[in-house]
Amino acid sequence: MNHPTLSTSRPFRIGFVPLTDAAPLIVADALGLFARHGVMVTLSPEAGWAALRDKLAFGSLDAAQLLGPLAIALAVGAGGLRRRLTVTAGLARNGNTVVLSPALAAAIGGADMPLDAHRLAEAIHARTEEGLPPPTLAVVFPFSSHNYLLRHWLAAGGLDPDHDVRLVVVPPPRVARALADGAIEGFCAGEPWGSHAVANGAGRFALATGDIWPDHPEKVLAFGEGIAAREEDAVIAITAAVIEAALWLDDPANLPAAARLLQDRAFPELPLSTISAALEGRVAAAPGQASRSLAAPMRFATATCPQRAEAAAWLAAMRRWGHAAADEAEALAPWRSDLWERAAARVSPRPAMGRAIPSPLLSLPLESDA
Amino acid sequence: MGGVHLRVLLIDTDANRANEVQIGLELAGFQVVAVSSDTVDLVGRVRESRADIIVCDLDDPSRDALESMRVLNRDEPRPVVVFASRGDADQIEAALEAGVAAYVVEGLAPARVRPVLEVAIRRFRAFQALRAERDEARATLAERTVIERAKGILMQRRRLSEADAYRLMRRWSMDRGLKMVQLAEEILIDK
Numbered sequence: 409m410n411h412p413t414l415s416t417s418r419p420f421r422i423g424f425v426p427l428t429d430a431a432p433l434i435v436a437d438a439l440g441l442f443a444r445h446g447v448m449v450t451l452s453p454e455a456g457w458a459a460l461r462d463k464l465a466f467g468s469l470d471a472a473q474l475l476g477p478l479a480i481a482l483a484v485g486a487g488g489l490r491r492r493l494t495v496t497a498g499l500a501r502n503g504n505t506v507v508l509s510p511a512l513a514a515a516i517g518g519a520d521m522p523l524d525a526h527r528l529a530e531a532i533h534a535r536t537e538e539g540l541p542p543p544t545l546a547v548v549f550p551f552s553s554h555n556y557l558l559r560h561w562l563a564a565g566g567l568d569p570d571h572d573v574r575l576v577v578v579p580p581p582r583v584a585r586a587l588a589d590g591a592i593e594g595f596c597a598g599e600p601w602g603s604h605a606v607a608n609g610a611g612r613f614a615l616a617t618g619d620i621w622p623d624h625p626e627k628v629l630a631f632g633e634g635i636a637a638r639e640e641d642a643v644i645a646i647t648a649a650v651i652e653a654a655l656w657l658d659d660p661a662n663l664p665a666a667a668r669l670l671q672d673r674a675f676p677e678l679p680l681s682t683i684s685a686a687l688e689g690r691v692a693a694a695p696g697q698a699s700r701s702l703a704a705p706m707r708f709a710t711a712t713c714p715q716r717a718e719a720a721a722w723l724a725a726m727r728r729w730g731h732a733a734a735d736e737a738e739a740l741a742p743w744r745s746d747l748w749e750r751a752a753a754r755v756s757p758r759p760a761m762g763r764a765i766p767s768p769l770l771s772l773p774l775e776s777d778a
Numbered sequence: 779m780g781g782v783h784l785r786v787l788l789i790d791t792d793a794n795r796a797n798e799v800q801i802g803l804e805l806a807g808f809q810v811v812a813v814s815s816d817t818v819d820l821v822g823r824v825r826e827s828r829a830d831i832i833v834c835d836l837d838d839p840s841r842d843a844l845e846s847m848r849v850l851n852r853d854e855p856r857p858v859v860v861f862a863s864r865g866d867a868d869q870i871e872a873a874l875e876a877g878v879a880a881y882v883v884e885g886l887a888p889a890r891v892r893p894v895l896e897v898a899i900r901r902f903r904a905f906q907a908l909r910a911e912r913d914e915a916r917a918t919l920a921e922r923t924v925i926e927r928a929k930g931i932l933m934q935r936r937r938l939s940e941a942d943a944y945r946l947m948r949r950w951s952m953d954r955g956l957k958m959v960q961l962a963e964e965i966l967i968d969k
């Protein structure tokens with residue numbers, strides 16, 4: 409690798425939320441990959457998505473790990489704030505789990521994993537007949553893959569996500585405690601928080617989001633408005649370092665080191681075994697039970713190319729639930745596979761494009777067709 | 779808004795800082811109705827507090843839940859003023875222009891806080907009025923809800939997949955010359 413230090417070598421501030429899929433950023437920093445590509449980077453841990461978004465929008469962060477649907481929301485001004493970000497890489501595929509309280513899991517009874525939403529629907533209808541309120545389930549942000557994948561799964565089971573359950577937002581590091589406290593009866597959140605809730609007895613594993621849409625794209629690397637145009641070379645260098653980190657992460661030999669790095673930088677409060685299991689895509693249904701491998705575990709290397717065709721599924725979901733009604737070209741404009749191509753050309757071996765199974769979120773007829 | 783005491787819900791996970799901010803807000807003439815920190819049922823607390831405006835720190839994790847109240851349009855959204863301890867003047871101006879939720883003020887100097895909160899409330903109301911007009915024009919949210927509920931009933935009653943239930947409703951609506959939403963309403967009444 410022979411990349412001279414860039415003349416514009418100001419430090420870039422990159423935000424992340426403590427989640428397993430922040431791994432490519434944490435690894436790129438810890439292994440010195442940013443420096444090898446000639447850029448200075450400071451990683452900044454953030455408490456939640458609203459804080460991270462605002463810092464990215466108002467310039468106190470230059471780039472961040474971001475929810476794909478949040479980049480769309482910013483592009484079309486769906487949350488009130490409008491910013492044209494630049495998405496130059498995907499950080500992971502899959503990697504979220506749906507976890508239910510032991511009581512709700514018991515009400516559903518012995519069911520195969522991944523849980524069929526019809527089984528949850530039966531349990532909820534039985535509760536409704538007893539005059540009990542619908543269960544409260546948490547997602548991590550309104551404009552999130554978690555929200556849209558969970559809604560799709562619920563609807564496929566005949567449940568109306570806006571009536572038959574109560575959906576609330578709880579930041580990822582708090583979901584396990586909210587479940588233990590009885591404030592929520594289930595959640596869909598990024599790992600390792602689901603594994604943590606199962607390991608400490610607060611929850612029972614129901615399914616992974618990769619069971620809903622196998623190999624769905626997850627978080628992205630997004631740059632603040634205008635940065636890619638002004639400092640293109642640095643943006644490509646940062647992207648190349650993240651791609652290299654993703655390749656390193658997909659080598660099983662590096663898993664123990666990756667788990668230790670994540671513990672150091674993101675989850676000092678969690679045991680190494682929980683973080684390793686999350687990285688490997690192994691889950692136990694209940695504490696003490698033997699773990700099994702997920703059909704679609706977290707992937708890094710095949711996630712890096714940001715693809716509009718995949719992001720279109722988030723836009724379809726946002727339209728379905730009335731969260732955005734926007735022009736597709738405008739909504740997906742942040743996804744820049746051309747910048748990824750130029751970054752990938754600096755990495756050896758050149759990473760594969762990667763492709764998800766066609767999204768079920770795109771296969772449903774939309775009400776607007778009626 | 780002049781003479782009226784605006785009710786402020788202050789959310790802060792840091793009790794010491796919350797205390798300082800509360801004193802500042804009261805000096806600026808606000809009625810601080812609740813100080814809630816680390817609350818899981820934030821939506822319930824916001825509703826109970828009957829607050830006119832919510833004030834919280836840029837880095838407070840509660841902000842994600844507040845965001846959901848605004849986006850999901852279901853739980854009487856309130857204007858939110860976000861304050862940051864750091865940040866330069868340019869950033870603050872940009873935040874004010876964005877006009878909806880994220881008003882970033884440098885600290886909470888009593889002299890500065892009152893106009894910022896009042897502007898936040900006015901802009902928020904204007905935005906809500908715009909949104910209400912837009913929603914009325916489309917009326918999609920209500921129609922969608924009715925259609926989703928009717929579909930759920932059909933799926934349960936006839937053990938159909940979601941796509942099959944939708945196709946069935948679509949066929950019925952075409953056969954009978956009804957709009958999807960009218961048919962869905964009939965299904966709900968029959969329930």
